[in-house]
Amino acid sequence: MFISTDEIIQTVRMIQQEHLDIRTVTMGVSLLSCVRGDVDSTCRAVYDKITSCAARLVEVCRGIEVELGIPIVNKRVAVTPIGMIAPADPEGCVKLAETLERAATAVGINFLGGYSALVHKGFTPAERALISSIPEALKATQKVCASVNVATTKAGINMDAVREMGQVIKRAAMLSADTGGSCCARLVVLCNAPEDNPFMAGAFHGPGEPDCVINVGVSGPGAVKAAIEHVRGQNFTVLAETIKKTAFKITRAGQLVAELASSRLGVPAGIVDLSLAPTPAVGDSVARIIEEMGVGRCGAPGTTAALALLNDAVKKGGLMASSHVGGLSGAFIPVSEDEGMIEAVRRGSLCIEKLEAMTCVCSVGLDMIVVPGDTEAHTISAIIADEAALGMVNTKTTAVRIIPAPGKKVGDTVEFGGLLGSGPVMSVRQYSDSDSSAAFVERGGRIPAPMQSLRN
Amino acid sequence: MSAAEKNNMIKGVLTVLGKDRVGIIAALSAMLADANCNILDISQTTMDDIFTMTMLVDVSDVKGGFAPLAQALKAKGDEMGLSVQLCHVDIFNAMHKI
Numbered sequence: 001m002f003i004s005t006d007e008i009i010q011t012v013r014m015i016q017q018e019h020l021d022i023r024t025v026t027m028g029v030s031l032l033s034c035v036r037g038d039v040d041s042t043c044r045a046v047y048d049k050i051t052s053c054a055a056r057l058v059e060v061c062r063g064i065e066v067e068l069g070i071p072i073v074n075k076r077v078a079v080t081p082i083g084m085i086a087p088a089d090p091e092g093c094v095k096l097a098e099t100l101e102r103a104a105t106a107v108g109i110n111f112l113g114g115y116s117a118l119v120h121k122g123f124t125p126a127e128r129a130l131i132s133s134i135p136e137a138l139k140a141t142q143k144v145c146a147s148v149n150v151a152t153t154k155a156g157i158n159m160d161a162v163r164e165m166g167q168v169i170k171r172a173a174m175l176s177a178d179t180g181g182s183c184c185a186r187l188v189v190l191c192n193a194p195e196d197n198p199f200m201a202g203a204f205h206g207p208g209e210p211d212c213v214i215n216v217g218v219s220g221p222g223a224v225k226a227a228i229e230h231v232r233g234q235n236f237t238v239l240a241e242t243i244k245k246t247a248f249k250i251t252r253a254g255q256l257v258a259e260l261a262s263s264r265l266g267v268p269a270g271i272v273d274l275s276l277a278p279t280p281a282v283g284d285s286v287a288r289i290i291e292e293m294g295v296g297r298c299g300a301p302g303t304t305a306a307l308a309l310l311n312d313a314v315k316k317g318g319l320m321a322s323s324h325v326g327g328l329s330g331a332f333i334p335v336s337e338d339e340g341m342i343e344a345v346r347r348g349s350l351c352i353e354k355l356e357a358m359t360c361v362c363s364v365g366l367d368m369i370v371v372p373g374d375t376e377a378h379t380i381s382a383i384i385a386d387e388a389a390l391g392m393v394n395t396k397t398t399a400v401r402i403i404p405a406p407g408k409k410v411g412d413t414v415e416f417g418g419l420l421g422s423g424p425v426m427s428v429r430q431y432s433d434s435d436s437s438a439a440f441v442e443r444g445g446r447i448p449a450p451m452q453s454l455r456n
Numbered sequence: 457m458s459a460a461e462k463n464n465m466i467k468g469v470l471t472v473l474g475k476d477r478v479g480i481i482a483a484l485s486a487m488l489a490d491a492n493c494n495i496l497d498i499s500q501t502t503m504d505d506i507f508t509m510t511m512l513v514d515v516s517d518v519k520g521g522f523a524p525l526a527q528a529l530k531a532k533g534d535e536m537g538l539s540v541q542l543c544h545v546d547i548f549n550a551m552h553k554i
Contacts, residue, residue: 003545005499007552008510012471012541066523069543249551256550 011249015070018222019284020250022257023277024074025061026113026198028205028213028270029053031080039092042085043099050077050103050112053212053267058108060264064257072257073219073419076111077104078203083117088125090133097137097144104143111186113203115146118193121155121446131164135172138183145201151191151388153395157447162388165189166381166441170404173373177406180414184403185336185368189384191391191398196271197327202364202399213270214262217327218254218318219277220246224310225289232292239293240313247274247317255322273327274318275363276310278338280421286310286331287340287350298340299350307331308361328397330363336416336423337368345424352383352426360390365398370414370423373406379430380404382437385447393450467496467545468515468522470529474538476507483536484511487529492519507538512545 014020034045054077061072079100086093097115104112115137117127134146148165151157169189173181188201195206198215205213227246231238254272262269278286287298289310295302311330319325333355335341344350352369359365365387371380384400391398405414408425415422430436470488472480485495488511497512518525526542533540 003548003552005501005503005508005510008469008471008548009473009503009508011548011551012473012539016539016541063523066526067544068547069526069541070547252550253547256546260546 014220014223014249018220018226019279019281020220020223020253021071021073022216022254023219023275024076024198024217025057025072025257025261026076026078026203026215026217027054027057027267028078028196028209028215030205030209030211031085032207035085039087039095043095046096047099047103050079050100051106054107054109056265060261063264064260068256070253070257074111075109076113076198076200076203077107077109078198078205079112079114080207081114081116081118081204083119083124083127083130084207086126086130088129090129090136093130093133094137094140097133097141100144101141109143111143111145111200113145113147113200114205115144116148116204118149119161120149120152120158122158123161131161131168134168134187135175135183138172138186139175145186145203147188147190147193147202147204149190149193150384151392153192153392154449156449157191157385157388157392159385159441159447160444162385163378163381163441163444165384166377166379169380169402170377173404173406180408180416181373181403181405182416185401185416185420188399188401191388192396194327194397198273199275199277199328201401209270210268212267214258214265214267215270215273215327216254216258216261217273217275217277218250219275220250221276221278221286221289222283223250224276225283225292228289228292236309240309243310243313244317247314248321251318251321269324271324271326272318272322274315274322274325274329275327276314276331278332278334279419280337280339280342282339285338285340286333287338287344291340297347297349298344299354303354304357304361307333307358311362328363332364332367333358333362334367334401335369335426336421337419338421342422342424345426352428356386356390359387359398360394363397365391366400366402368401368403368420368423370403370405370408370425371428372410372425373404373408375404375428375430376436376438378436378438378441379428381441383428385441389447464516465514466516468493468513468542469545469548470511470513470540470542472509472533472538472540473506476502477536480509480536480538483532484529484540487525487532488513490519491525492517493525515544
């Protein structure tokens, strides 16, 4: 036959038994052409632009799913950071958020990203208004995702923004106290945010992007785990090669979907994000890959090295499979969205500090971490500062998506449902009064950009 | 545009996995014939005690459309206790050919 039965069956198994899927087809839409003299007119222009660009997105993706037999789990839209088109008043910003929600509902997508501000070097008045409106905007919507870029390798860390984001996260949690602070699951604080990231909550359509573009994020932790089960006990060269080959196949499926969606929608294909994105389903976990490599429990010594190998092999395998690579590209470690991570926290092998180390070698950061509701705003800001420092110094994207669940204590669990999963409340090293990090956070100003030479 | 779309013929792959029994090929090929799909190649084997059949079919001009046929074949498979899937050949070419 044209292609061997073994190969056909391997693909069918990857999809049916190992949860291989296309995690997201995200259409990026520029809203720079939508700015008008008053906020109501801007809102109308924004609604019209999104609903006309993305009118056929869901229908086209469904057609591709049936034809290729591979699920496309999410169809999403990312827009120009709203801070770039918003008025300098928080109420006007919330109106824009509500418009985004209506547009998302009209085109049938489950999340829309871009309620965002890029403030790594400083704020405009509109960005200040937008950031202060984030809790209310998230409360007023279900599908809108917010993100704030507070640092880059070239600009350093905007510590005023870091301080404010601690307070914004606390307020967003309080406004959604009845659902465990779930608004915070749609809010991420970034360092070196990519402009073409198809994944939520950090997706936005960067100012360097074309008017409209299709970006695709792949997935497949289950397929990687199944592949490396066949090389148990063999050396790291064999292990890395096995992961690379699997990542190549996974990414080729993503590339094909990107090409088909792009041609059928008449929109240029942007990038494929070479990612391993877990879900709470059993058999779709990044933590279980690390354990399959031989680290008995995710979080135990060896975890960081295992994750480094995994992340690197995924990228190397994926690079040749795709014409253009971008986004976050690498393994994700969102605690509440990964069945193996959840168990690792419950049995005490995984703590925030170990996760912080892991974020030095993988694609994102402290993601979907639930902490006690009494965690102070300045403690959250200090955690963001630490994570931003890792990204800034190592020239990589890092992020913090943290949920201080009101009324919850260490050992409790918060249910978010769906892809967001359920998060065990993790312990934070928090000290009171003069031993806290408050004085550090209160300084304000900017942490200077790091050296790019003498790198030790 | 994908490779299959560039040529006029659009090829599909029908995959059947499960326990062998009388009439699998008869039932599925009758449905393909009714839908105006020519069978181009067929291969069957047993892998790890599981009956495995793959069929290459011409789905350029499916009567009633590709999606309803794929759905009907899947339903027929469920009825016979088999996992049946019809999809375009592009996904296999993409994943296994450089």
